[in-house]
Amino acid sequence: MASSNTAARRTSTGGRALRVFLVLLTLAALTWHDAAAGFTAPTANAANKLVAGRVALTESSGTGAAAFSAVTGMKPGSLETRCVLVTYTGNLAASIKLYAASYTDSDLGAATSFTVETGSGTTCAAFGTASTAFTGSIRTFATTKTNWATGVGTFTPAVAATAKPYRLSIRVLGDNAAVSDSISLNLVWEANNT
Numbered sequence: 462m463a464s465s466n467t468a469a470r471r472t473s474t475g476g477r478a479l480r481v482f483l484v485l486l487t488l489a490a491l492t493w494h495d496a497a498a499g500f501t502a503p504t505a506n507a508a509n510k511l512v513a514g515r516v517a518l519t520e521s522s523g524t525g526a527a528a529f530s531a532v533t534g535m536k537p538g539s540l541e542t543r544c545v546l547v548t549y550t551g552n553l554a555a556s557i558k559l560y561a562a563s564y565t566d567s568d569l570g571a572a573t574s575f576t577v578e579t580g581s582g583t584t585c586a587a588f589g590t591a592s593t594a595f596t597g598s599i600r601t602f603a604t605t606k607t608n609w610a611t612g613v614g615t616f617t618p619a620v621a622a623t624a625k626p627y628r629l630s631i632r633v634l635g636d637n638a639a640v641s642d643s644i645s646l647n648l649v650w651e652a653n654n655t
Contacts, residue, residue, distance in 0.1 A: 514553035516652040521546035521585065528629055528648065537635035544585035545627045547650050549618040555652040558612030559594070559627065561603035564646040570600030572636035573644070577602075577613055580626040588626050599631065599644055609651045 521544070528543040535541070549555060559577060564570075576596045582589030594613040595602055606612050616625045629648070633639070 514551070514654065516551035516553055516555045516654050517549070518557065518650055518652050519548045519550060520650065529631065532631075535631075535633045537633055540630060540632045542628060542630045544588065545629065545648075545650075546585050546624055547616065547627060548622065548624040549616070549652060550621050551618075551652060551654075552621055553654040554619045555617070555654045557616040557618070557625075557650055557652045558609050558614045559648060559650050560606040560608055560612035562607070562647040562649050564600075564603035564644075566600065566603075566644040566646075567642040568636065568638040569633075569642035569644050570603065571598050572634045572639035572642075573599045574630075574632040574634060575599040575602050576628075576630040578628040578630075579614055579616065580628065582626060583624045585626045585628075588628065591628065599646070603646050609653050612649075612651065614650075 528545050529541060532541050547557065549557065574596070575598060577594045578591040579594055580588035580591055592615070594615070595606070614625075614627070618625075627650075
């Protein structure tokens with residue numbers, strides 16, 4: 462009988478300890494809940510709106526037409542010059558550079574002199590003082606000026622409707638290897654907000 466009393470006391474002690482533990486756990490939960498409660502006072506800042514700026518360009522044709530379209534019959538000493546007016550229409554300060562894309566040629570690219578000049582004026586008719594941005598062969602331009610980072614020019618408008626004229630000149634040099642060859646490239650003006 463002594464062993465059954467001992468077992469009953471152990472069960473009774475274990476049950477009591479469990480009840481004490483559960484009561485303490487409940488009190489701790491209630492205390493934490495009361496401690497976490499408090500006064501709050503929200504404030505609102507309504508109608509926030511963010512609009513991204515933009516960089517945008519147009520060129521004098523307005524359609525992206527080739528400055529040197531269908532030029533044929535060039536021979537040593539031939540000079541072709543075109544003016545392209547690039548107008549910035551964005552609303553962020555930007556840096557605009559000229560580079561080449563999609564270039565193909567045989568020998569004519571190395572047998573040409575290519576010059577890019579920028580004017581201090583605001584139209585092709587009022588070109589202003591010329592500043593040379595590049596002089597070399599078309600091949601050199603097209604293979605080294607292939608993106609904005611390597612492009613040429615110093616056009617950095619801070620406001621929209623700012624224009625800069627670019628004078629592009631191509632002269633064929635005397636190289637018989639270039640007879641009947643052709644050149645194809647895209648000239649790209651890119652505005653970059655940095």
